[in-house]
Amino acid sequence: MSASRTTSTEPVTYERRGPLAVVTMNRPKYRNAQNSAMTYALDQAFYRAADDNEVKVVVLAGKGEHFSAGHDIGTPERDAHLPFERKSGLWWDHSDKEGAESRFARESEVYLGMCRRWRELPKPLIAQVQGACVAGGLMLAWVCDLIVASEDAFFADPVVRMGIPGVEYFAHPWVMPPRIAKEFLYTGDRMTAQRAYEIGMVNRVVSRDELSQKTVELASRIAEMPRMGLALTKRAVNQAEDLQGLHAGMDSVFGLHHLAHAHNAETAKDSLGGMDVKAMKKGAGA
Template identity: 30%
Template sequence: MTESILLVEQRGPVRVLTFNRPQQRNALNSALIDTLRAELAAADADEQTSVVILTGSDPAFCAGLDLQELGSGGNTLLKVEDESIPVGHPWVPLSKPIIGAINGAAITGGLELALACDILIASERARFADTHARVGVLPGWGLTSRLPAAVGRGFARRMSLSGNFVDAEEALRAGLVTEVVEHDALMNAALALAETIAGNDQPGVRTLLASYRRAEEHVVDPALQAEKQTSRAWLETFTPDRVADRRADVIGRGRAQNA
């Protein structure tokens, strides 16, 4: 029996979604993107679920888009550009909080998934990098808005233009994550926070979360539209061969930095 590429576990009022392509470092192929979006929608519709935790099967959280599928002409980028998903989002935004439990490397598209969560907790093994510039693909899930909002303009540009990795402690200092814990304590820490949130008045939690989002709209929405326009224009000249040519170099350089 084939094991699921996304594990789903209900822990009381908390639903845990775990990327499960460990041999591929949980890289996002078309099937995983579709499955993730469907399971998040299901969690949002389930009245017994108050909080979602998103994490990965070790050793990585998510290595971003599957470069092998993308380089071979796969339709991963079409999944990124799904017209049914609001501009600048990897999934339809949930009415419930999402906690990202970052257990390892969160790279490029994986970093964008982390940024789309409401709260991030990191294992000491967590690493973050934006390698769009290395691969020759532009962000389309809101990175150019959410990353500077989290870590500041200069630090965000440094990450994006260099492609270098940021470790867990540096991510904490920059404000990208709210807490760093020992690796084996990560899920317990995420569950403890999720259960605290779930123990509050749920209409109040969801209304407050919606209020935070509305308060950000005047800044976030124009930035997401600008990113979309840039990404769409870039895709008009994009060819999968560009990724295929750079794939080995990108992977090797990333492994050297993340060693």
Template identity: 35%
Template sequence: MTKYSTIEYERTDATAHVRLDRPDAMNALNAEILGEFEDAIARAEADDDVRVVVVAGHGPAFSSGYDISGAGEKGSVDDRILNQRSHLEAVFSARKPVIAAVDGAALAGGCNLAIACDLTFATERSEFGYPDMHFGEPPPKFVLPFVANSLKHARELLYSGKSVDAEEARRMGLVNHVVPDGELGAAVDEEIARIRKTPSAGVAVVKDMLNDVQETQGYRRYGRVDEFMGTLTMESETATEFRERRDEDGLQAAIEWMHETDKP
């Protein structure tokens, strides 16, 4: 059986639970956790007894986004981020429904992962957004415009880099249901029970058809375009200075500069 060091995988009845397990780093997404995540999704896909996959996070956050600290890893952090999109593709192409169970912050790459899932449940204390826009780096894959109720909502979040609470995220279309803190597991289990009343083949066919709608709208194509644009914006003056401050003064100092300074 596969052993993981940055996630937990557990199957209970017909549900595969995939839990991000870097709580000390707010489940930041580095190369290791993303590789293990993709393996876990493939493992659930191959298990005929699994009907639904639930993605959650241990600790105070769902995920704070891509790990830009780079501690102990080889190569440029930014290069690694640009090459780490396949976890979203794994969720999209899985023939089984993938539900995000968000309890806490789902930010930047963590927000992308949460809203890329077929369904998204969140506790009242959760928050969503793209604070990485403050240092001039758009999401490395555009998911938000294909999920938000309108492009105006997508523009609002991406232009400002602000975060919104779970109820506002639900109003914008990023979240299906908001539940009181402590009731997330029960709400997700109730939804899974409803899904299991539909034949698995029917669910798989409908997911394929809905994915086709997104592809017709340009989901995969704009993902590739955004990778190109992301590479360009990472070379902007603001993004370059952010990385220099991060490398010289530490991540926290760079983040404080990011929030306090008007950008060109």
């Protein structure tokens, strides 16, 4: 059973279950909204799983009713202004900069940079999704190789309400057909787990009561495969996606994303377009 476990007071917990590592976001009070402390804790957990020779497969979960309601834009523990030790790239510290220089540096690190590196974790990564998987939550699910969702799970990217063309890790046209991606973004509506399964974004839909069990069963089955075979297969499929334009497409949209931030900073109350948690919940929130 569990070979190691972190404490329940940390923003992310880590548990070994034989050949599986279960990484769990642990801010259920805030629907697992991702502040920087959580993001860097996730990074540490994935490094830990990569370095552990006994771990064959990693499961990413969220404690409580929801997988993740997205980036933290309004909890008492929001820490976007604080410096953290940078690991994803060579951009300078954002915390003592202003304007686009600050925003671009931070989001290159904690959003696009982190997600890109997690996608390349050389071990299968499975998302176990229940409840809300919104905006930044999508980014975490989409870097995973497989997604198992509960029947009550829903997916949404409502940031067009901010005047922003989708979240920073812009995988939309690769994880769903382009016309579905446009509808998903234009409306900001929730997509049910069943609909996500029908378009190929989700691998399996199960009852909430069976979610953990079914995810572990799938992960355990995959863990029977040779480690090197799994790593090379993952690299092969990821390379195929990149040849289809995923990597370059994200770079181009990241620039549009920051154009939107800059426009909002000039025309609205702030770079988020003046949207608060209550406004973001409208129609799509948890």
